[in-house]
Amino acid sequence: MNITDELYQQVILEHNRHPVHFHTLGDATHKAEGFNPLCGDRYWVYVRVDEKDLIDDVSFTGNGCAISKASLSIMTEAILGKSIEYTKDLFGRFHELVQGNSDDADELGELAVFGGVAKYPARVKCAALGWHTLMGALNRSQDSVCTE
Ligand code: ZN
Numbered sequence: 121m122n123i124t125d126e127l128y129q130q131v132i133l134e135h136n137r138h139p140v141h142f143h144t145l146g147d148a149t150h151k152a153e154g155f156n157p158l159c160g161d162r163y164w165v166y167v168r169v170d171e172k173d174l175i176d177d178v179s180f181t182g183n184g185c186a187i188s189k190a191s192l193s194i195m196t197e198a199i200l201g202k203s204i205e206y207t208k209d210l211f212g213r214f215h216e217l218v219q220g221n222s223d224d225a226d227e228l229g230e231l232a233v234f235g236g237v238a239k240y241p242a243r244v245k246c247a248a249l250g251w252h253t254l255m256g257a258l259n260r261s262q263d264s265v266c267t268e
Contacts, residue, residue, distance in 0.1 A: 128233035135190035140197055141179040148179075154253030154265040156245050161188040165253045173204050178254075185246055187237065192250035194230045204258060211251050218244045 145151075145166035155162045161184025168177040178200055180192045195214075199207045214231055216222040220238030237243040245267045256265040 125236060128236055131194075131230060131233045132186055132190040135193040136186035139180075139189055139193035141200070142181065142193065143179050144181055145177060145179045148177075150257040150260060152253050152257035152265055154249050154256065154267075156184070156188065156249045156267040158242060158267065159185055159188065159246050161185060161246055161249050163188070163192055163250060163253060165192070165250065165257050167254070167257050169204065169258075175199050175202055175204065175207060180250065184249070187234075187243055187246040188249050191234060191247045194233070195250050195254065198229065198231055199254075207258070208255070211255060214251055215248065218247050 144164070145168060147168055148166035149169045150167040151164060153162070153164050161182075163180050163182030163184060166179045167175055170176040178196045180196060183189075198210060202210075213222065213224070213228060214234070217225055217228060217231065217235050218237050222228075222235065225232040225235045234247045237247045249267055252267065253265045
């Protein structure tokens with residue numbers, strides 16, 4: 121394990137221990153439930169979108185492995201106050217990252233810590249669960265998302 125891997129691991133463990141925005145959102149405009157049966161990760165994502173299509177507030181609840189919880193925690197930080205358009209674009213870039221296809225990981229800030237999961241296909245679902253759930257909530261097409 122090199123220094124970067126170790127640093128990334130620390131960021132994930134820290135967010136798992138102390139997740140941010142880890143609560144329900146009573147006045148959410150969008151919400152969805154996500155489930156990853158392979159690992160048992162299950163979360164709810166809550167989003168409040170304002171009239172300018174900005175993510176005014178975002179939160180999550182639920183339980184799962186360290187990677188899934190840290191991913192949701194870092195995701196909520198990355199998209200708070202951002203536009204839906206920006207968020208969808210960021211999801212695309214995150215998806216490339218965890219698939220091992222990203223060449224701009226440095227621009228992704230803390231999200232870059234998930235670049236390492238590309239080597240472990242089962243972990244990719246853990247890392248991406250929160251994002252798929254978020255997209256399900258924003259698209260309003262489904263209020264339940266399953267990775268299988
Ligand atoms: Zn998991």
